[in-house]
């Protein structure tokens with residue numbers, strides 16, 4: 001049986017149990033602090049917390065600061081998750097609810113999710129050539145590990161982006177329509193991210209309002225919560241810092257844009273990500289064959305439909321001066337067409353329009369352009385005063401035949417890496433993939449589909465497991481490469497191999 005409710009499409013018979021669906025607060029596993037006392041004298045070792053995290057003040061460190069990250073506390077290393085899984089299996093016989101094998105994840109999700117929901121996530125544009133090319137691009141780069149480099153078991157995955165410290169160099173890509181994959185939707189993925197210190201990028205095409213996600217997941221703890229003192233917290237893992245970013249599909253109407261950006265500021269979004277590669281929807285054969293376009297049935301429009309300026313514009317346009325203008329709730333089809341016309345009209349903006357975004361978002365707040373694939377556009381981005389770019393082909397979902405994002409990453413980093421924060425997505429499936437993109441010069445990477453497969457399989461638990469696994473894999477892979485910090489990653493660690 002498939003539930004075709006406005007909440008989403010999901011194969012009910014294989015859905016997780018109600019208790020699995022409950023969005024749990026952070027429930028960290030018991031962490032045994034690593035005893036690093038015998039390494040205290042090591043000349044290359046800055047001061048370390050007992051979990052192995054680096055507490056120095058280098059540019060890329062996430063620790064020991066008051067700017068976005070927790071300090072002087074016991075935080076589990078991301079790699080610890082691997083030991084936790086083995087320990088669970090040993091002590092309780094408990095196996096992971098979602099596979100740890102990146103090559104089996106998609107199939108597990110396919111078996112559980114509705115056809116429409118799964119295909120919408122998995123599918124790319126056209127003949128899927130860019131989806132395939134993204135993966136081939138990762139296979140071409142191979143890692144060259146270094147040996148005998150000292151204490152590489154103590155790693156710090158922290159990065160500094162736009163002056164703020166982040167525990168994780170992996171960010172959650174903006175993904176629309178999340179309740180179509182599991183009823184827990186955006187709140188579950190956001191909660192998983194918050195628990196792991198992974199920035200959550202809220203999509204314009206969300207099925208939950210920004211205010212709901214912000215208040216339920218990202219609101220600061222109530223003042224009555226006593227702050228953890230260093231002495232009492234040494235044996236207790238403490239939560240990682242939460243980070244919320246906002247992704248904009250850029251409306252044509254500046255008043256609507258102003259309203260959305262104002263809401264994003266109030267919600268506490270740190271960074272504005274403007275997606276440029278989706279002025280219109282691509283040819284998506286899977287969705288066309290399924291007859292599934294979520295926006296046309298009102299899904300993925302929560303941000304727009306809840307916006308006061310959108311509501312007013314809709315009423316003005318379709319009310320014809322009536323005493324009781326039409327409401328969005330009573331006219332979902334027309335409202336969907338109106339909203340999609342604003343954000344996917346095909347009427348793209350121009351570079352000079354970025355000045356409007358800068359004015360509306362604020363001079364000091366970071367703006368990042370997502371969907372950059374050419375050196376020329378990267379240079380234009382720098383010239384037009386944005387702070388960062390995401391080298392991305394939308395995971396192969398937009399222009400079929402577009403160049404793999406990883407292929408162009410190095411040349412874009414070379415062109416603008418000194419002026420802009422260059423980030424990357426499209427095709428990351430493993431910790432080694434993330435490591436390769438970081439070594440090619442990305443300052444952070446975004447991951448999309450794998451987390452959504454985890455969500456589709458087991459809601460919050462599934463999304464968190466996939467993210468925790470990816471971070472653990474990255475952490476372990478850094479150690480196996482002979483690297484302690486993200487800032488040490490560089491191209492000397494990579495060899496490009498052209499397979500026949």
Ligand SMILES: Cc1cc2nc3c(=O)[nH]c(=O)nc-3n(C[C@H](O)[C@H](O)[C@H](O)COP(=O)(O)O)c2cc1C
Pocket residue numbers: 120121122173174175176203204205206247275370392393394395396397425426427428446447448449450
């Ligand atoms: C189901 C789905 C929905 C997406 N929705 C959005 C979106 O609303 N906004 C956006 O900027 N990108 C969106 N993307 C693109 C992702 O942000 C990201 O670029 C892409 O998923 C990265 O590739 P990966 O899935 O191979 O990791 C979406 C991707 C998928 C798979």
